[in-house]
Amino acid sequence: NNPTGHGHNYDLEVTVEGEVDPVTGYVMDLKSLKALLETDVLSDIDHANLNLDVDWLKGVVPTTENLAVAIWRRLEGGLSEVKLVAVRLWETERNSVEYRGE
Numbered sequence: 001n002n003p004t005g006h007g008h009n010y011d012l013e014v015t016v017e018g019e020v021d022p023v024t025g026y027v028m029d030l031k032s033l034k035a036l037l038e039t040d041v042l043s044d045i046d047h048a049n050l051n052l053d054v055d056w057l058k059g060v061v062p063t064t065e066n067l068a069v070a071i072w073r074r075l076e077g078g079l080s081e082v083k084l085v086a087v088r089l090w091e092t093e094r095n096s097v098e099y100r101g102e
Helices: 030-045 064-076
Strands: 011-017 083-092 095-099
Touching (some): 011 030, 030 064, 064 083, 064 095
Antiparallel strands (some): 083 095
16 A cells, blocks of 8 residues: 555675674674664665665666665775675575675
């Protein structure tokens, strides 16, 4: 009953790499990664029409492949202490795309 179309549910995996902090034992605090994902990606796309409501997807055909690339581009600038390695986006239990940069 959504006037602008139907939606999909995705699962998102983000892989980072870097030096393990000897004090925390983390490469990156997962709370910080979750906050970055929420502010830069999820808050924009959750329950949104990707064609109409998301500025950073304007003019992009929202295939799973294109979404993974767009999410990568949103995240890479916000990760200064670690290297972004992969963005994997699951469209279904058996269908996923992994993007590892250009």
